[in-house]
Amino acid sequence: MQITFTTKRKAIKKQKQHFDKPAYFKKPIGLYMRFAQKNFTATQLEQFYRSLLLPRMIEEKMLLLLRQGKISKWFSGIGQEAIAVGAALAMEKDEWIMPLHRNLGVFTTRNMPLSKLLMQWQGAKNGYSKGRERSFHFGSREHHICGMISHLGPQMAVADGVALAYQLRKENKAVLAFCGEGATSEGDFHEALNIAAVWDLPVIFLVENNGYALSTPVQEQFRCESIAGKAKGYGMEGIQIDGNNILTVYDTIKGVREYCIERQKPYLVECMTFRMRGHEEASGTKYIPEALFATWEPKDPVHNFEQWLLQENILTTTDIESIKTEFKTYIDAETEKGFAHTAIVPSTQEEVDDVYAERITFGGFTTAIIDNDAALENARFNVREKRFVDAISEGIYQSMLTHDNLILMGQDIAAYGGAFKVTEGLLNKFGKDRVRNTPLCESGVIGAALGLSIEGFKSIVEMQFADFVTAGFNQIVNNLAKIHYRWGQNADVVIRMPTGAGVGAGPFHSQSNEAWFVHTPGLKVVYPSNAMDAKGLLIAAVNDLNPVMFFEHKALYRSISGPVPEENYEIPIGKARWVEEGEDISIITYGAGVHWALEYAAQHMDTSFDILDLRTLLPLDYDAIRDSVSRTGRILILHEDTLMGGIGAEISAWIQENCFSLLDAPVMRCASLDTPVPFNAELEKNFLAKSRLHQYVQQLMHY
Secondary structure, three states: OOOOOOOOOOOOOOOOOOOOHHHHOOOOOOOOOOOOOOOOHHHHHHHHHHHHHHHHHHHHHHHHHHOOOOOOOOEEEEEEOOHHHHHHHHHEEEEEOOOOOOOOOHHHHHHHHHHHHHHHHHHOOOOOOOOOOOOOOOOEEEOOOOOOOOOOOOHHHHHHHHHHHHHOOOOOOOEEEEEEHHHHHHHHHHHHHHHHHOOOOOOEEEEEOOEHHHEEEEHHOOOOOOOOHHHHHOOOOOOEEOOOOHHHHHHHHHHHHHHHHHHHHEEEEEEOOOOOOOOHHHHHOOOOOOOHHHHHHHHHHHHHHHOOOOOOOOOHHHHHHHHHHHHHHHHHHHHHHOOOOOOOOOOHHHHHHHHOOOOOOOOOOOEEOOHHHHHHHHOOOOOEEEEEHHHHHHHHHHHHHHEEEEEEEOOOOOOOOOOOOOOHHHHHOOOOOEEOOOOOOOOHHHHHHHHHHHHHOOEEEEOOOOOHHHHHHHHHHHHHOHHHHHHHHOEEEEEEEOOOOOOOOOOOOOOHHHHHHHHHOEEEEEEOOOOOHHHHHHHHHHOOOEEEEEEHHHHHOOOEEEEEEEEEEEEOOOEEEEEEEEOOOEEOOOOOHHHHHHHHHHHHHOOOOOEEEEOOEEEHHHHHHHHHHHHHOEEEEEEEEEOOHHHHHHHHHHHHHHHHHHHHOOEEEEEEEEOOOOOOOHHHHOOOOHHHHHHHHHHHHOO
């Protein structure tokens, strides 16, 4: 069923803000039977009614199917339909909406077929996520709907990124992000609103205030008089409206959208409503006072609008019954079609293949691939000696030239050039639109990077220190990493991670945290040890369509140099480098560990060391690891990260499972102490794995 609605209206005048006492759920605002017809035509009002009625009737059917055990879970939006429908109608169809699990009206208003939605809700292959996601945790590029994650708040930062893309292209568009009153307690709410305000982004933040975050009432969520009142604190406008009146919702969002586009400003809209059923059906409603249901039941958005249409002679009883009969026929037919699907036959290969977006050939540029020494020699590059830090800077610069849609973001990266001066000078070359200082909000910025990717942009986000990534961990491991597997949307984001100890920076500026991300399918984890690899891997990471965690050891920035081609080239992600050939012991390592191994080998010429630089930790080059095992039969895995749960454990397990017959001794691991990184120089030396390298080599040689 195609539901269409188009209308042109002048921007509404700025409405007076209405801030009630915290007890507004006991005394609801407004007169819910009052609808302002303004200059809507009868045809438009009928279309509003049809758009409002359809999700209600679908949900009534779904609740029946839930009781019959034909769908597994349901989040009810009964009583809140006017918000989702009115807001979706107010936005243009090619403007992104970030809905939540109670916004069926967004999906139906965007004309998503019920049969396919049913397949989605059953976990069928022909749903929107190939059976990989539940209920409304999915997106659709075709319908400009971005799939939510269960953490709720991160959606708002993604909206910032989409709005930034609109702004950079100078498109007259806005983006709409939903959240509940509970999500306004999350840090993501603060970060997203702050970024939108600081960057003057055309984002509409719509809060569905239904009184309860699962069972937690509003008085246990906040003490401010209203959520809309928070807007002023961010330097934006805000308004509180009757969320059960579809005309109010539509008229407000339509006007706010025009305001956001014209002024290039964000806006906060708080829609007052009530959840007539449980958070989800299994949770029930015993924790909600009966008096609230008695108060809000007469405010039903569908029933009231229907009665008003009858009262104003816009529709007749016959019209109403005809529409309901039409919808019932449609729903029954689509339900039958939705259940007519075959059971999923799992394909392990397909599951694995869909974790990452496939690399495509870009138009307008070519990049040389250096995957071995012969390739470097044959390419006849102009090679110059460069420091590690300068090689990274050059890689970023050349990537900015190659991709005019590449945006740099991070704290102090613009005029200041970043904490380590890696981006120094780029502001003058590319301007503040592409080299963007950010507020101190890692989660919000990483979410914005994902939003940019949704609109076809690339981004490099600099963590000031790798340690600070914890503040953006959720966006990385739950949003960026999973989004392609969930609904086919790639996350074209590189996160630069200045990492490592040895510079006397203490526990919060020295951690090696690469193992956190190696455990997360969907990410790629890169960790170069030399200048040439640093530039080539950085360019490869930017050209990749997947999220890449790019680790840069701080102690190597200005302490090592090496030959680096001046041209644009890639070092393939996922391919290790054979540093030194040997027969006695294989040292498998990466980052600073490569230099520790080379230094130790130079000091112990009586032992023949085979040194393998992994370069990429996810995906691992298992072929190179096997080759190294076959050359010596004695394996020492060396890394700066702490021992427990480090990547050395995974590599060791793989070798013993797959190369046991090639071993002459147990696989050993040399890692840093299982303590935080100490500040004192002597304590730090004792902490690092380098201090125990000789001990492990001797133990392995004499096994």
